[in-house]
Amino acid sequence: MNSPIYQTEDTICALATPAGTGAIAVIRVSGTKTYAMLEKLFHPYGNIDFSAIESHKVVLGQLLEKDKPVDEVLVTKFTNPHSYTGEDVVEISCHGSWFIQQEILRVLMDNGCRMASPGEFTLRAFLNGKMDLSQAEAVADLIASNSATSHTIAFRQMRGHFSKRIQQLRAQLLDFAALIELELDFSEEDVEFANRDKLIDLLDTMSTELTQLIESFAMGNVLKNGIPVAIIGKPNVGKSTLLNAIFNEEKALVSDIPGTTRDTIEDVLVIDGVSFRFIDTAGLRDSDDTIENMGIERTYEKIRQASIILYMFDAGTPQEEINETITEFREKIDDNDKRLILIANKIDLLEEIPHNFKNLVELETLFVSAKRKENINMINETLLKSVSVGVEEANQSVVASSRHYQALIETLKSLEMVHQGVHQNVSGDLLSSDLRAALHHLGTITGEITNDELLGNIFGRFCIGK
């Protein structure tokens, strides 16, 4: 049997809306037999002939199985190629009982449909040229997006901003590759069709652009998955209270909408559209010892993963002691690429806030009372400020997929080989081989180059019905 990935002869069906009970649910059917199947099962009210229904027109009627009504439904035809998959598609909007949803799927399957595999509708859209591979991946990212920035990145990628640029670069490189291969055909005559200076220019432009994209991944990845934040400090300094205070402030905003569970916001906090992922440093939190002495490498490992560290201490601690502790801590972790923010807690116990503190430790210090929820909004603002560059960048082309990141690095490597080759005046054969490698890696991003395994990996991540 063929790999199901390429099985596009079948007519497939799946639930398109979330599993469960709702007011309505939508079932999607796609494939060559869609219309024949629905013509038999769907009976529009008002004696309308199914074949006479125009594309994109919503029609009310009954879905009948052997004259027995399965449900009263709204049916919409999307005639190829003007559909999501590029095939004939029908969307059935039915009553949202789980029983009815099952029944309609059963009836469709009894009439020749196959249940769609995960991502199979989008796979067909890709195979039918409705979108390239990077756009298809963005659909999955869009569905998984949980913050304004991850949503913006996915949305831009889905609209094709990134793909278009990659395709343009690839097309230019392809021209050169073709010329160099042409030289090979005339190798006896020692001609040079491909202008080496122009090739070097293109290689330079591409390297600069690819390097920018590769560098954007660090930001893209954290914007997509949440910026890692660690709250650390000695026991009883109030870390849990602070975490609760931070989450409580925001919780009300989120739980306005029914169905948002506490689970999803306990780890990730979205402030003004940017998600912050709080790293669990429980080992450190529960330790009876000071951070300098705990010696648990695993906890340090977690701290190293953080982009932002909130270092918490008791505001009443003597300033020299803090200074010493922080200096030691900074030596232990490489904090060059991190933002270290000090949180002086328990200001409710102080008579006045020590003004000269900042000069001592040379780090931004926020004075708060986690218990009384005083100045908690300052922490949110500071977290946001720490990534303000990133939020802007989300409006540029940002690489947020590790697959694209890997492919860009491989492309850059091959281009550097080409660059060296031109300088060293190597043979057209070698140049051509490196150019082909670069074209290959670049092509995997948009799906001009692809294979079963790659497609399987990408579409396997999708939910069924998309």
Add this chain to the structure above:
Amino acid sequence: MNSPIYQTEDTICALATPAGTGAIAVIRVSGTKTYAMLEKLFHPYGNIDFSAIESHKVVLGQLLEKDKPVDEVLVTKFTNPHSYTGEDVVEISCHGSWFIQQEILRVLMDNGCRMASPGEFTLRAFLNGKMDLSQAEAVADLIASNSATSHTIAFRQMRGHFSKRIQQLRAQLLDFAALIELELDFSEEDVEFANRDKLIDLLDTMSTELTQLIESFAMGNVLKNGIPVAIIGKPNVGKSTLLNAIFNEEKALVSDIPGTTRDTIEDVLVIDGVSFRFIDTAGLRDSDDTIENMGIERTYEKIRQASIILYMFDAGTPQEEINETITEFREKIDDNDKRLILIANKIDLLEEIPHNFKNLVELETLFVSAKRKENINMINETLLKSVSVGVEEANQSVVASSRHYQALIETLKSLEMVHQGVHQNVSGDLLSSDLRAALHHLGTITGEITNDELLGNIFGRFCIGK
């Protein structure tokens, strides 16, 4: 402030599809400002003017908030009165990320929408005369339906079969009431506009019909909520093993469809479209004592709720002992309206099945091995046979709502008063008062008579978005 129940000036929005993440989600907007709002927010591709989009036509475009894309969506206008609510409605089909769903709802609310209360779309459909109250209730039942019979009952009720008959009967009664009230206006003249013989005829017809409907409730209620089945018997007779065997046989069928949880089938088993609700008689099951001696009234109470009792015993028990036990048991429970079926378990331990058994106890006896899953299908068939009449009845008008049941009983009572009154030749005043009471109760079923509290009770049961 007015009761939100009648607040129909607002434009409302809600998620129509189940909460969660899916390929797509649908958000519904209804009210006078729907089109003005969407004209501002929705930007169709291809420079189409929003106002030029015809009703029921699906259009692709972007939902923008201050030029920033919120999502790429499909939008469908349903122009009043050709919509679910009878108002201007727009359905927005968006990417199924929970974040996007929240965002779109937020944008709609920021632009003047109010989040719909539970059932508010259907309430508006009722207030705008798109359906009567009994049909509206059927929508909620349809969404909650979990078997073919509960689905059939709700579907028929939604299509209006039951309402139409109730309305016809009420209209006929209303004619008589009007004539009798006319007599009151001419009371000085002692005229008789309303023919008393014809009234008696109508009352007889109505009483017969109402009685049938009232009687159908016992069946309608169990078909809707599941036919209660109790498995009882001495400890270690194999009740749990049997329950597992019964559920395992059917489980495979149900779990074909992803998302069906074990929870939903542990208590209710659907055989050929009919649901059986297995009553927990744990107290009895765990008892170390025999059923005759357990004396726990609560357990007997549960047994009394059952329509079908599966009485289980060890097939090796001496037949006289069984006979005695069963006779005693039948004396303790009133089994006139119940079906008592004997299950002789552990036939795997017997050399041969005692053929003369049935004659002894005069009850259908099934010989099974729960452990080896032998003859389990016989139990399913017997359960189904026990309600075969009921399944047929589901195709008739069946009362499945306790609210309707109560209203029918009250109507019948009032009609009997009218009947008596006519025979006793009471004054038109008294007749008229009883007729009005009957008309009132009958009117509450279809919603010709209604009030805030009634509507609140009914639509409060709905999910948000319907």
